[in-house]
Amino acid sequence: MSDSVYKIIELVGTSPTSWEDAVQNVVSKASKTLRDLRVAEVQKLDAKIEGAKIVAYRARVTLSFKYQPKE
Amino acid sequence: MSDSVYKIIELVGTSPTSWEDAVQNVVSKASKTLRDLRVAEVQKLDAKIEGAKIVAYRARVTLSFKYQPKE
Amino acid sequence: MSDSVYKIIELVGTSPTSWEDAVQNVVSKASKTLRDLRVAEVQKLDAKIEGAKIVAYRARVTLSFKYQPKE
Amino acid sequence: MSDSVYKIIELVGTSPTSWEDAVQNVVSKASKTLRDLRVAEVQKLDAKIEGAKIVAYRARVTLSFKYQPKE
Amino acid sequence: MSDSVYKIIELVGTSPTSWEDAVQNVVSKASKTLRDLRVAEVQKLDAKIEGAKIVAYRARVTLSFKYQPKE
Amino acid sequence: MSDSVYKIIELVGTSPTSWEDAVQNVVSKASKTLRDLRVAEVQKLDAKIEGAKIVAYRARVTLSFKYQPKE
Amino acid sequence: MSDSVYKIIELVGTSPTSWEDAVQNVVSKASKTLRDLRVAEVQKLDAKIEGAKIVAYRARVTLSFKYQPKE
Amino acid sequence: MSDSVYKIIELVGTSPTSWEDAVQNVVSKASKTLRDLRVAEVQKLDAKIEGAKIVAYRARVTLSFKYQPKE
Amino acid sequence: MSDSVYKIIELVGTSPTSWEDAVQNVVSKASKTLRDLRVAEVQKLDAKIEGAKIVAYRARVTLSFKYQPKE
Amino acid sequence: MSDSVYKIIELVGTSPTSWEDAVQNVVSKASKTLRDLRVAEVQKLDAKIEGAKIVAYRARVTLSFKYQPKE
Amino acid sequence: MSDSVYKIIELVGTSPTSWEDAVQNVVSKASKTLRDLRVAEVQKLDAKIEGAKIVAYRARVTLSFKYQPKE
Amino acid sequence: MSDSVYKIIELVGTSPTSWEDAVQNVVSKASKTLRDLRVAEVQKLDAKIEGAKIVAYRARVTLSFKYQPKE
Known part of the structure; x- marks a missing residue:
C-alpha cells in the first residue's frame, strides 16, 4: 500500500428485484x-414506485480505486 | 409541479422474508x-428476533404525496 | 406482527416540572x-425561559402505532 | 403553554423563483x-432541473401546531 | 423490565447471498x-468485491441483551 | 494517564421513575x-409505555474504564 | 424582531439532583x-461518577440572546 | 430506468446576488x-465576505447523471 | 497564517425579505x-410566521476571526 | 464541581508542522x-495548501472553562 | 470470509507525543x-491539558476481530 | 471568484509515518x-494494521478545484 492514493466515487445502481442486485449492477x-x-x-437505499408497485430498488454506494490523475 | 405542496410521512413495513418485501408492503x-x-x-432497517431466528424484517421509510390539507 | 404497517409521528410535550412529565403528557x-x-x-429536549426561570420543559418524541390508512 | 402537546409535520414547498417563496407557499x-x-x-433545499434550467426551487420544512387528536 | 440493565454490542455478519442472510448469521x-x-x-451495509463480483454481503448490526457483569 | 488504554461500552438502564435514576441503575x-x-x-433516552402510562424510563449510556485485555 | 442579530453560546450546567436542575442553574x-x-x-447530557454514585448531572445547552457587539 | 447506473458529483457554484443564482450557475x-x-x-451554503460586504453566495450541490464509464 | 489562533462564533441574522439579506445583516x-x-x-435556516405570512427569514451562521484573548 | 457553570468555545489553531502542534498553539x-x-x-482537521505543499495544519477544537459572566 | 461474524469494540489510546502513537498503543x-x-x-480525537500544556493525546478508535462467543 | 464553479473530490492518502504525511501525499x-x-x-482517519503494528496511516480528504467540464 505504501504511499498510494485512492479516489472515492459515489454511484447509484438500480434493479427491479433487490438492493443486492442493484449493488452488483454498479460493481459490474x-x-x-x-x-x-x-x-x-x-450510503442510501430507496425504491422507485409506479402505481402501487416498486419498479426499481436503488442503492447509492461509494467505491474506492487507485487514483491515476494523468490517465 | 408549479407551486404544489407535498407532505412527507414516515411508515414502518414488516415482512418475514426480506427488506424489499417490507417496503413493498408499506407501498401497497x-x-x-x-x-x-x-x-x-x-431511513432505518432492523430485524425482529425470536429464539435464534429472524421473524420479521422491518424497514422504516419516508413517502411524499400531494398535500391536501382539507380532505 | 406479520405484514403490519406502522406510522411514526413526532409530538412535543410540555411540563412545568420535568422532561419525564412532559413525555407522560404526550403519551396521555x-x-x-x-x-x-x-x-x-x-428526539430533542429544551426548556422555555421567562425572566430567569424555566417555565416549561419540552420534549420532542416519536411514537409509532398501527397504520390504518382508511380511518 | 402549560401542558400543551404539539405535533410536528414535514412539508415540501415549491416555487419557480426562490426558496423563500417556496416556504411561503407551504405556509400559505x-x-x-x-x-x-x-x-x-x-430541513433540506433542492432544485428541479429541466434542460439546463432550474424550473422549481423546493424547500422541505417542519412546522409545529397544537395537537388535537380528536378533530 | 423494572430496573434491568442491558448491554449493546456491535457485530458484523457476512453472507454470499444477501444482507438478510448476513444478519441471520449474526443472530445465529x-x-x-x-x-x-x-x-x-x-448500522451499516457494504459488499466485498473480488474481480467484478460481489463475494460477500456484510451487515453491521447492534444487539442488546441482559447485562450480567459477573458471568 | 501515560499510555493507558480504555474501553468504551454501551449499556441501557431502566427505572420506573426518572432518567436520572435509570443512569444511576446502570452505574450501580x-x-x-x-x-x-x-x-x-x-446517547439516547426513551420511555416504555403500557396502556396510557410510562412504565419505564430508559437511558442508553456509554461508560469508559481501564482496558485489561487479559482478565 | 426586524433585523436584529442574536448570538448563540454553549454552556454546561451541573446539579447533584437532576438534569432539569442543571439547566435551571445555567439559566440562573x-x-x-x-x-x-x-x-x-x-445538546448533551452526562453524569459524573465517584465510587458507584452519580455526584453530578451535567447538561450542555445552547442559549441565544441579543448580540450587542460593542458592549 | 431498468438497470442503469448513475454517478453523483459535488460542485460549488457562486453568485454575487443569491444562492438560487449560484445553483443556476452550477447547473448551466x-x-x-x-x-x-x-x-x-x-449540501451546504456559505457566503464570502470582503470588508463588511458579502461578495459571493456559494452553494455546494450534488448532481446525478447517467454513468458512462468509458467516455 | 503561521501560528495564528481563530475563534468561531455563531450568530443569527433576520430579515423580512430573504436569507441572503439575513446573512448580510449578521455580517454588517x-x-x-x-x-x-x-x-x-x-448552519440553519428558518422562517418566523405570523398569521399566514412569513415575517422574518432567519439564518444561523458561524463566523471566524482572529482570536485576541486579552482585548 | 457542585453547581458550577462552564462555557464552551470553539477555536482554530494552526501549525506548519502537525495537528498536535496546532492544538498546542490553541491551548497556549x-x-x-x-x-x-x-x-x-x-471538531475538524484540515490543511492549507500553497503550490503542491501543505503550509499549515489547522485544528478546530472546543474548550470548556468556568463561566464568569460578570468579568 | 464466507459466513464469519466479527465483533466491533471501541477503545481509547493515549500518548504524550501524538495521536499516531496513541493509536499504536491501542493496537499493541x-x-x-x-x-x-x-x-x-x-472516531474521536482529543487532548488532555494540564497548566497550559497538552499532557496526553487521546484517540478513540474502533477495532473489529473475529467473534468467538464461547471463549 | 465571480461566477466560477468548483468541483469537490474525495481522495485517500496513505503514509507509513503520520496522517500529516498521508495528506501531503494526496496533495502532491x-x-x-x-x-x-x-x-x-x-473526512476520516484510520490505520492499517499488520501483526501488532500500524503499517499505514490513511486520511480521507476532500479537495476542491476549478471545474472545467470540457477538459
Whole structure:
C-alpha cells in the first residue's frame, strides 16, 4: 500500500428485484474501467414506485480505486 | 409541479422474508389512500428476533404525496 | 406482527416540572386516539425561559402505532 | 403553554423563483387548516432541473401546531 | 423490565447471498451465548468485491441483551 | 494517564421513575465489576409505555474504564 | 424582531439532583448578564461518577440572546 | 430506468446576488457536458465576505447523471 | 497564517425579505467589532410566521476571526 | 464541581508542522486568559495548501472553562 | 470470509507525543488478546491539558476481530 | 471568484509515518493535474494494521478545484 492514493466515487445502481442486485449492477459497470475494486459501501437505499408497485430498488454506494490523475 | 405542496410521512413495513418485501408492503398499504407515490426512502432497517431466528424484517421509510390539507 | 404497517409521528410535550412529565403528557394525550403505543423515543429536549426561570420543559418524541390508512 | 402537546409535520414547498417563496407557499397552504403556526424550519433545499434550467426551487420544512387528536 | 440493565454490542455478519442472510448469521452465532435477543438494528451495509463480483454481503448490526457483569 | 488504554461500552438502564435514576441503575450495576468509572454519557433516552402510562424510563449510556485485555 | 442579530453560546450546567436542575442553574447564572433569554436547547447530557454514585448531572445547552457587539 | 447506473458529483457554484443564482450557475456549467440532469441537492451554503460586504453566495450541490464509464 | 489562533462564533441574522439579506445583516453588525471576517457558513435556516405570512427569514451562521484573548 | 457553570468555545489553531502542534498553539494562547482548561476536543482537521505543499495544519477544537459572566 | 461474524469494540489510546502513537498503543495492547486486527478507525480525537500544556493525546478508535462467543 | 464553479473530490492518502504525511501525499499527487488547490478537509482517519503494528496511516480528504467540464 505504501504511499498510494485512492479516489472515492459515489454511484447509484438500480434493479427491479433487490438492493443486492442493484449493488452488483454498479460493481459490474464500474469494473469495466476501474481496476481493483474491493468494497462497495452503501450510503442510501430507496425504491422507485409506479402505481402501487416498486419498479426499481436503488442503492447509492461509494467505491474506492487507485487514483491515476494523468490517465 | 408549479407551486404544489407535498407532505412527507414516515411508515414502518414488516415482512418475514426480506427488506424489499417490507417496503413493498408499506407501498401497497399506503397506496390505498395516497395518490401518486413515487419514491420510498429507507431511513432505518432492523430485524425482529425470536429464539435464534429472524421473524420479521422491518424497514422504516419516508413517502411524499400531494398535500391536501382539507380532505 | 406479520405484514403490519406502522406510522411514526413526532409530538412535543410540555411540563412545568420535568422532561419525564412532559413525555407522560404526550403519551396521555396521544393515547386518547392512538391504540397500542409502546415506546416514545426522545428526539430533542429544551426548556422555555421567562425572566430567569424555566417555565416549561419540552420534549420532542416519536411514537409509532398501527397504520390504518382508511380511518 | 402549560401542558400543551404539539405535533410536528414535514412539508415540501415549491416555487419557480426562490426558496423563500417556496416556504411561503407551504405556509400559505398549511395555514388554511392549521392554526397558530409560528416557525418553519428548513430541513433540506433542492432544485428541479429541466434542460439546463432550474424550473422549481423546493424547500422541505417542519412546522409545529397544537395537537388535537380528536378533530 | 423494572430496573434491568442491558448491554449493546456491535457485530458484523457476512453472507454470499444477501444482507438478510448476513444478519441471520449474526443472530445465529450470537444466540449461542446471549439469551433473549429481540432486535438487530442495522448500522451499516457494504459488499466485498473480488474481480467484478460481489463475494460477500456484510451487515453491521447492534444487539442488546441482559447485562450480567459477573458471568 | 501515560499510555493507558480504555474501553468504551454501551449499556441501557431502566427505572420506573426518572432518567436520572435509570443512569444511576446502570452505574450501580456496572460498578460491581468495572473499576474507576468516571463519566456516563447519555446517547439516547426513551420511555416504555403500557396502556396510557410510562412504565419505564430508559437511558442508553456509554461508560469508559481501564482496558485489561487479559482478565 | 426586524433585523436584529442574536448570538448563540454553549454552556454546561451541573446539579447533584437532576438534569432539569442543571439547566435551571445555567439559566440562573447566565441571566445575571444576558437579557431576554427565551429557550435553552439541550445538546448533551452526562453524569459524573465517584465510587458507584452519580455526584453530578451535567447538561450542555445552547442559549441565544441579543448580540450587542460593542458592549 | 431498468438497470442503469448513475454517478453523483459535488460542485460549488457562486453568485454575487443569491444562492438560487449560484445553483443556476452550477447547473448551466454542468449541463454543457452532462446530459439529463434532474435535481441539484443543496449540501451546504456559505457566503464570502470582503470588508463588511458579502461578495459571493456559494452553494455546494450534488448532481446525478447517467454513468458512462468509458467516455 | 503561521501560528495564528481563530475563534468561531455563531450568530443569527433576520430579515423580512430573504436569507441572503439575513446573512448580510449578521455580517454588517459583526464587522463593527470583528476584523477580517472572510466566510459566513450557514448552519440553519428558518422562517418566523405570523398569521399566514412569513415575517422574518432567519439564518444561523458561524463566523471566524482572529482570536485576541486579552482585548 | 457542585453547581458550577462552564462555557464552551470553539477555536482554530494552526501549525506548519502537525495537528498536535496546532492544538498546542490553541491551548497556549487560550491559557493566557482562561483558567483551568482540561480537555481540547477536536471538531475538524484540515490543511492549507500553497503550490503542491501543505503550509499549515489547522485544528478546530472546543474548550470548556468556568463561566464568569460578570468579568 | 464466507459466513464469519466479527465483533466491533471501541477503545481509547493515549500518548504524550501524538495521536499516531496513541493509536499504536491501542493496537499493541489489543493485539495481546485479539487476533487478526486489520484496521483501526478513528472516531474521536482529543487532548488532555494540564497548566497550559497538552499532557496526553487521546484517540478513540474502533477495532473489529473475529467473534468467538464461547471463549 | 465571480461566477466560477468548483468541483469537490474525495481522495485517500496513505503514509507509513503520520496522517500529516498521508495528506501531503494526496496533495502532491493531486497537484500534478489539478490547479490551484487551497484546502484539504479531513473526512476520516484510520490505520492499517499488520501483526501488532500500524503499517499505514490513511486520511480521507476532500479537495476542491476549478471545474472545467470540457477538459
